[in-house]
Amino acid sequence: MVNSRTSELDHSTIKPNRKIWNQVKRDYELYLFLLPIIIIYLVFKYYPMYGIQIAFKDFSPSRGIWGSEWVGFKHFIDFFDSYNFWTIMTNTLTLSVLSLVFSFPAPIIIAIMLNQMLAKRYKKIVQTVIYAPHFISTVVLVGMLNVFLSPNSGIVNHIITLFGGDPIMFLADEGWFRPLYILSAVWQETGFATIIYLAALAGVNPELHEAAIMDGASKWKRVMHVDIPSILPTIVILLILALGNIMGIGFEKAFLMQNDLNYATSNIIPTYVYEIGIQKAQYSFSTAIGLFNSVVNIILIITVNRIAKKLTETSLW
Structure with missing residues (x-):
């Protein structure tokens, strides 16, 4: 048996x-x-x-x-007890959250506006103009910022002085680091991110719009009650990915824009890891910081995914 x-x-x-x-x-x-x-x-x-x-x-x-x-958790404890721990964490979280707040809604708004645009030729021109900055490398972008914002020869400061103002040292002022970082990111990445939402809007059933027009709905109401609900799953998925990577803000641009005068606000976890690991050769300490950063991202993406699954029934897994 x-x-x-x-x-x-x-x-x-x-x-x-x-x-x-x-x-x-x-x-x-x-x-x-x-x-x-x-x-x-x-x-x-x-x-x-x-x-x-x-x-x-x-x-x-x-x-x-x-x-x-x-040595166990010695390097993690040293990082948590270091004098600049809260400064680095505050800089990283502030820059990440502000980037998310300003960068995430922008492609959604532009995609909806382009989707409602009737002039196809003008629509193609607008798409080309806003897509183009994505193909500019980070090094070139920061170089453009240095040229345009130069206190002596920059076009921005020329306009300021033309109206009677004094030249501003944008890249040498710690107060201007975050606005410049965020606005340049919005300008560079919004157009490319718009493609995803335009593709989602292309899949909206035209019969829904026809029924809404028959009921006398305006364009605004059709956007609110047809377009946005139809692309909501796409928005939720991308929001989960964005929130899960909130501690993983890019290193290249922050490092290239960083100098001694704006170090107080530009010193974030990725640049600090580079400084400690590569420049000071503290490999274990820098690896511990990077691992801590990755663990926080994993916890965030799992948490946000579960919350989104309960609230919207849309999730990554």
């Missing part, structure tokens, strides 16, 4: 395995296409996780990762 049951269990486990293997054999071309991506992720995403353990060690290049002394 026992043998018959075990044979049935073996047969039940072998059958799904054969089914999966048959599917792989049938669609092997698709799996071959996926293979390079899988290898890239394994090599550049998963294999580097091997080095995360130095966050819990007093890493020495001569001893290697395994030979370095284990």
Whole structure:
């Protein structure tokens, strides 16, 4: 009796395995296409996780990762107790939250406006103009900021002095760092992000608009009661991703815009990790900071995903 049951269990486990293997054999071309991506992720995403353990060690290049002394959570505690911990956290969160507040709604608004636009030629011109900044590299963008905002030769300060004002040292003033960072990001990324919402709006059933017009609904009411509810799942998914990455603000632009005069507000977690890890060679300490940042992002994305699933029944998983 026992043998018959075990044979049935073996047969039940072998059958799904054969089914999966048959599917792989049938669609092997698709799996071959996926293979390079899988290898890239394994090599550049998963294999580097091997080095995360130095966050819990007093890493020495001569001893290697395994030979370095284990110190546990010492580097995390040192970071939490450091004199500039709250300054760095405040700068990172403030810049991230303000970027989200101003950057996230902008492509939604522009996509709805473009979707309501009847002049197709003008619509294409507007799309091209707002898409173009996305293809400007970060280095070039910061260079443009330096040229346009120069206190001596910048066009912005020329306009200010033309109206009787005094030249402003924008990039040397810590109060101007966040507005410049956020506004330049809105200008550069809004057009490209608009594509996603335009694609979602293209999938809205035209019959809904026709029914709303028959009921006498204005354009504003059609936007509020047809367009926005139709693209709400897309908005929720992108909002979850944005909130989950709220601590993962980019390093390149902040580092390129940073100088000694605006350091008080431009010193965020990514630039601090670079300063400690690369410039001062404190590898374990900088790895601990980076790991802390990643853990916070993971907790945020899981939390926001659960909240969104309960409130809107839309989630990543």
